Amino acid sequence: MTLNRRKFIGTGAAAAAALSAPAVLADGHGKPRVVVIGGGAGGATVARYLAKDSKGAIDVTLVEPSRSYFTCFFSNLYIAGFTDLEDISHTYGTLAAKYGINVVHDWAIDVDRAAKTVTLAGGAQLSYDKLILSPGIDFVEDAVPGWSVAAQNAMPHAYKAGSQSELLKAQVMAMPEGGTFALVAPPNPYRCPPGPYERVSMVAHVLKQINPSAKILVIDPKEKFSKQGLFEEGWQSHYTGMIERIGPDFGGTNVSVNPDDMTIDIDGMVEKVDVCNVIPAQKAGRIADIAGVTDGNWVPVNAADLSSKVDPDVHVLGDAAAQGDMPKSGFAANSQAKVCAMAVRGALTGSKVFPAKFTNTCWSLIDSDDGVKVGATYEATADKIAKVDGFISQTGEDAATRKATYQESIGWYAGITADMFG
Structure with missing residues (x-):
């Protein structure tokens, strides 16, 4: 319809x-x-x-x-x-x-x-x-260790639209060539189940145009997500090799962040990133x-x-x-x-x-x-x-x-x- x-x-x-x-x-x-x-x-x-x-x-x-x-x-x-x-x-x-x-x-x-x-x-x-x-x-306090609302300017959530949306967009546009964008996805239930994955798609759309060697990490505590087959098909078609999703089998449930150092600890593996979009529980x-x-x-x-x-x-x-x-x-x-x-x-x-x-x-x-x-x-x-x-x-x-x-x-x-x- x-x-x-x-x-x-x-x-x-x-x-x-x-x-x-x-x-x-x-x-x-x-x-x-x-x-x-x-x-x-x-x-x-x-x-x-x-x-x-x-x-x-x-x-x-x-x-x-x-x-x-x-x-x-x-x-x-x-x-x-x-x-x-x-x-x-x-x-x-x-x-x-x-x-x-x-x-x-x-x-x-x-x-x-x-x-x-x-x-x-x-x-x-x-x-x-x-x-x-x-x-x-x-947001649930301490849902992502190391992150709090006080850190939202360094690692924006942009899950309440307005100034946070402006900030995240500005950070994406300012990423260094070949840099890394990370998104920490929330556990169920949360606002707009497809929302984090549409965001990954939209960030990839921007980077494909202005920074095609950039990488996107999706750290996800969920085994599956809304419209997963559709998104993964689209990512493969439009953004080949740009997006990597780390699910619970590979440490997506054991994540902490350090906004001062701009790092993410994924089950003991520390990743330096340029932009980190944390969407907490x-x-x-x-x-x-x-x-x-x-x-x-x-x-x-x-x-x-x-x-x-x-x-x-x-x-x-x-x-x-x-x-x-x-x-x-x-x-x-x-x-x-x-x-x-x-x-x-x-x-x-x-x-x-x-x-x-x-x-x-x-x-x-x-x-x-x-x-x-x-x-x-x-x-x-x-x-x-x-x-x-x-x-x-x-x-x-x-x-x-x-x-x-x-x-x-x-x-x-x-x-x-x-x-x-x-």
Whole structure:
């Protein structure tokens, strides 16, 4: 199926559309209040759909510290020069002006679930009837010995897009002739399963043009990875001899780094590198832990409405949620947001709620016009969001098919960002 902007928005909107009824939960304070923390693919989408479909019946506040949001999806294409930084940057003005969402640019630093309040770094306190968390990821401390967030300028992660993406791109462009780029891949589960391998492809695309004798090392703790056959076929075809992957059988699980010396220790073998992209193990964004809804790393949720399993008035979307079979992706977060918005609106206004359905597709670019994809449909069960069926690009596809897949991803990007930010 080919998605363009109109089709993408329509697919999710059909599932979320229902007539609003007068508010049934006011508790003496007027309109029911929803606070959304995190303004990415999950948070921005759920805020917009709540405000749009309730037609003003719900007071929606979106808390997001950044005034410009850089999408992680398509940030690898920025590193390769297929898009500009401003193309993946988005603001929140339309959500405020057109949909009446109260957009607050501040950090949420505390959640009192008993009092139903959120405290902001600036001192303000927000009350809620429903709280929706979509905080994305944070990194597990000491996941890669020798690396910490304090070392991210020397060895960037670039797994939160923006300045880190700019830094990594600059480092790649400044590599000495014949130098070595290393990527330390994360263990499962993590944001965007194909993401590290698309990054390897995009870095190889750059080096092939400006530094063809350079080498790329991929140090990977996983036995296999998303779209492995497609990526390895592409690497062999486009970047012959440039990329070497060191998996768990060859020391990929026993890795430490030294940012001061720019070295990597791989099971006792020390490698000097010129650029090191460390993508550590991940967990839910910190506010989820502060709210007391995580299992230590992720947030267990109910599939039908993305509500926390410890608090029915707290809902968690996207990367932070432990929801079942869906990968942690922008498309998945956007899909979950529409289901959550419908459920929350139903709970607060009495509007009709339809059975939860979810979709996801992840596109990756291997080289110019060589796009591949994987995706699935899902349904809510009593235990989890469960996969119903799926699809994946095939090895050996012709150039026209791969180009069409890449063009499809461009249409999807236009569609999802319009769906998020209005």
